[in-house]
Amino acid sequence: MDRRNNRRDAEGSSVITANRLLDGRIVWLAADGQWSPHIRNARVYSNVEIEDALKEQTASAQDNELVGVYGVQVSLSPTGPVPVTSRECIRAGGPSVHPDFTPEWQERPAVSPA
Amino acid sequence: MSHAPHSSLPVGHYAYDEVDRTFLKQRVAQFRDQVERRISGALTEEEFKPLRLMNGLYLQLHAYMLRVAIPYGVLNSGQMRTLAQIAQRYDRDYGHFTTRQNIQFNWIKLEDTPDILALLADADMHALQTSGNCIRNVTADQFAGAAADEVIDPRIHAEILRQWSTLHPEFTFLPRKFKIAISGSPQDRVAARFHDIGLMARKDENGRAVFEVYVGGGLGRTPIVGVKLRDDLPEEDLIAYLEAILRVYNEFGRRDNIYKARIKILVQALGVQEFRNRVNAEFVAMDRARYRLDEKIVAAIQARFGVPDFDPAGQAAEKLIQQRKADRAFDFWVRTNTHAHKQPGYVSVTISCKPAGGIPGDVTSAQMNLLADLADQLSFGELRITHLQNVVLGHVRQDKLYALWQTLDQNGLGTANVGFISDIVACPGLDYCALANARSIPIAQKLSERFASPELQREIGPLRLNISGCINACGHHHAGHIGILGVDKRGEEAFQITLGGAADQDTVSIGQIIGAAMSEDETVDAIARIIDTYLARRTAGEQFIDTCRRLGTAPFKDAAYAPA
Ligand code: HEM
Numbered sequence: 001m002d003r004r005n006n007r008r009d010a011e012g013s014s015v016i017t018a019n020r021l022l023d024g025r026i027v028w029l030a031a032d033g034q035w036s037p038h039i040r041n042a043r044v045y046s047n048v049e050i051e052d053a054l055k056e057q058t059a060s061a062q063d064n065e066l067v068g069v070y071g072v073q074v075s076l077s078p079t080g081p082v083p084v085t086s087r088e089c090i091r092a093g094g095p096s097v098h099p100d101f102t103p104e105w106q107e108r109p110a111v112s113p114a
Numbered sequence: 115m116s117h118a119p120h121s122s123l124p125v126g127h128y129a130y131d132e133v134d135r136t137f138l139k140q141r142v143a144q145f146r147d148q149v150e151r152r153i154s155g156a157l158t159e160e161e162f163k164p165l166r167l168m169n170g171l172y173l174q175l176h177a178y179m180l181r182v183a184i185p186y187g188v189l190n191s192g193q194m195r196t197l198a199q200i201a202q203r204y205d206r207d208y209g210h211f212t213t214r215q216n217i218q219f220n221w222i223k224l225e226d227t228p229d230i231l232a233l234l235a236d237a238d239m240h241a242l243q244t245s246g247n248c249i250r251n252v253t254a255d256q257f258a259g260a261a262a263d264e265v266i267d268p269r270i271h272a273e274i275l276r277q278w279s280t281l282h283p284e285f286t287f288l289p290r291k292f293k294i295a296i297s298g299s300p301q302d303r304v305a306a307r308f309h310d311i312g313l314m315a316r317k318d319e320n321g322r323a324v325f326e327v328y329v330g331g332g333l334g335r336t337p338i339v340g341v342k343l344r345d346d347l348p349e350e351d352l353i354a355y356l357e358a359i360l361r362v363y364n365e366f367g368r369r370d371n372i373y374k375a376r377i378k379i380l381v382q383a384l385g386v387q388e389f390r391n392r393v394n395a396e397f398v399a400m401d402r403a404r405y406r407l408d409e410k411i412v413a414a415i416q417a418r419f420g421v422p423d424f425d426p427a428g429q430a431a432e433k434l435i436q437q438r439k440a441d442r443a444f445d446f447w448v449r450t451n452t453h454a455h456k457q458p459g460y461v462s463v464t465i466s467c468k469p470a471g472g473i474p475g476d477v478t479s480a481q482m483n484l485l486a487d488l489a490d491q492l493s494f495g496e497l498r499i500t501h502l503q504n505v506v507l508g509h510v511r512q513d514k515l516y517a518l519w520q521t522l523d524q525n526g527l528g529t530a531n532v533g534f535i536s537d538i539v540a541c542p543g544l545d546y547c548a549l550a551n552a553r554s555i556p557i558a559q560k561l562s563e564r565f566a567s568p569e570l571q572r573e574i575g576p577l578r579l580n581i582s583g584c585i586n587a588c589g590h591h592h593a594g595h596i597g598i599l600g601v602d603k604r605g606e607e608a609f610q611i612t613l614g615g616a617a618d619q620d621t622v623s624i625g626q627i628i629g630a631a632m633s634e635d636e637t638v639d640a641i642a643r644i645i646d647t648y649l650a651r652r653t654a655g656e657q658f659i660d661t662c663r664r665l666g667t668a669p670f671k672d673a674a675y676a677p678a
């Protein structure tokens with residue numbers, strides 16, 4: 001992954017993200033250890049502890065059917081973590097030019113039953 | 115060799131035979147197997163990535179992105195319907211036409227990709243050569259086979275080059291990607307001098323094709339205008355000479371640094387004369403007979419292209435004149451969105467995919483299906499995608515234009531802005547692209563809304579506005595009269611303005627950055643002030659680019675950075 005996204009200040013906090021292997025969708029590592037499409041569920045790590053967590057998640061990425069695990073620096077808001085860069089805000093919320101394509105966007109089954 | 119009668123061939127593009135179809139089916143089966151092995155974990159992401167890229171599949175910001183090839187931008191109505199079906203069934207109901215005459219789908223699932231490729235193969239389509247360090251999709255004039263000023267239909271040679279380059283063993287692992295464009299009219303509509311190789315075809319005194327060959331042009335991080343290597347390359351040497359250029363590039367091009375790997379860097383490093391000498395040395399040493407492009411081969415390829423069976427002109431032209439008189443809005447659309455055809459009674463139509471406030475190049479599946487229907491009814495079932503992200507119906511009878519325009523207008527495709535400021539070229543930018551610094555689409559939407567008034571646009575006149583979300587320049591910002599480049603200011607999006615770029619052959623130039631980056635809204639305001647300056651300072655008959663060249667960038671820079 002792009003090195004730009006791994007820029008983290010020593011005293012900041014971050015969350016862990018990846019793309020799902022099968023459909024490419026963005027997911028965030030949640031407090032319960034599951035990968036969620038919603039950043040609001042993401043577990044927040046201090047930038048000191050995140051390196052170990054990243055190593056661990058990178059090692060298990062294939063088992064979890066994930067690609068491109070990396071950390072994203074966030075600030076904390078009442079609604080949950082908010083990435084500090086525009087790029088990661090767009091990843092978390094969906095393309096700004098399609099307000100309907102949020103992570104909630106529900107897909108129809110690829111092949112609809114007859 | 116026997117050929118099917120013309121009427122059974124697809125108009126405007128090469129008819130596949132069983133060999134082509136079998137090959138595509140094999141490639142789909144191969145990729146299906148690779149995807150299965152990736153999902154099972156037998157292939158790691160590092161092993162799989164080059165394989166998926168060879169099949170046009172990228173991992174972008176939100177999902178996988180599939181880039182489907184549209185060779186020289188031409189497709190038939192059935193192929194357009196296949197694209198619509200993919201958009202509807204496997205994506206979020208739309209696709210994005212690109213500056214390389216291809217289409218991108220933004221929400222593709224890895225697990226669906228083999229099925230999508232199979233669907234494409236059923237329509238004689240694929241995603242090969244849309245990625246990786248190979249010879250990419252050859253682009254051609256969007257008015258090929260139609261333009262009144264055309265001397266040679268460039269699609270025939272584009273197809274010959276496609277066949278030569280597809281899977282050419284030597285050229286699958288070039289130092290870097292390689293892009294070729296070809297034009298068959300003296301008016302360059304393909305930006306020949308911004309390509310790795312640009313070809314301008316004309317006829318010699320015996321009616322055979324000869325080529326002007328430009329090499330080493332490109333945009334991106336290091337924008338360079340291509341230089342002329344040959345003025346009069348005979349058709350029979352076309353393959354040999356291009357092979358020689360590629361061999362020199364393959365041998366001497368840099369592989370140690372991705373930013374210095376394009377052929378333009380090699381041409382600059384060696385100097386044109388030395389580069390030419392090396393190409394010539396390679397060329398004379400080659401087994402020329404083996405690479406000779408025989409007239410018979412050209413004729414055989416040409417015979418696989420269907421040609422339109424035109425109706426007599428009749429009263430078509432007169433009827434159009436009356437309709438234009440009766441409806442001013444229609445008249446304005448005809449002025450901007452049509453192009454002179456070689457066949458009396460016909461015109462080519464450019465359908466704008468740039469409505470005010472819209473996303474440049476995005477088309478819904480419903481629109482794709484409509485375009486396919488219109489192509490069947492009005493243009494021999496053939497469509498073209500332009501490098502300016504619009505769609506062309508090549509051969510429309512003049513007396514059918516009015517009804518066409520009305521239908522387009524009812525479906526959000528009737529904007530009369532081709533060549534104007536709101537006919538914006540924009541890459542996907544940070545809304546989709548993993549490499550982006552800034553979003554290209556929202557600023558394009560703001561600008562096209564700001565300048566939406568048809569009267570204002572006509573007053574401003576011809577103007578190219580191009581936007582790229584990063585220095586890779588997929589939106590060709592350096593080639594725009596006004597260019598916008600997205601940059602990253604400590605995690606925040608910002609934009610630089612370039613002025614004075616142009617891609618027309620005689621006056622080709624690279625836009626120059628006028629100053630420090632600004633926010634999105636500041637940039638929109640700055641461009642409005644730049645336009646005001648042009649309107650105030652232009653002399654009679656001057657277009658924006660002329661005024662820009664006459665005055666230089668200083669007055670525009672002053673206006674752009676004037677305190678609000
Ligand atoms: C979203 C996925 C895309 C990615 C990851 C991507 C990546 C790149 C990169 C890395 C380059 C620079 C290559 C080099 O100079 O060697 C490039 C160049 C280019 N891209 Fe894209 N691109 C994307 C989408 C597009 C789209 C949508 C278009 C058309 C609108 C496009 C058209 C081009 C063109 C024409 C160039 C050549 C500029 C030149 O002459 O050097 N790309 N792209």
Ligand code: SF4
Pocket residue numbers: 541542543544547548549550551582583584585586587588589
């Ligand atoms: S110019 Fe940059 S942001 Fe735009 S598509 Fe190309 S790589 Fe992505």
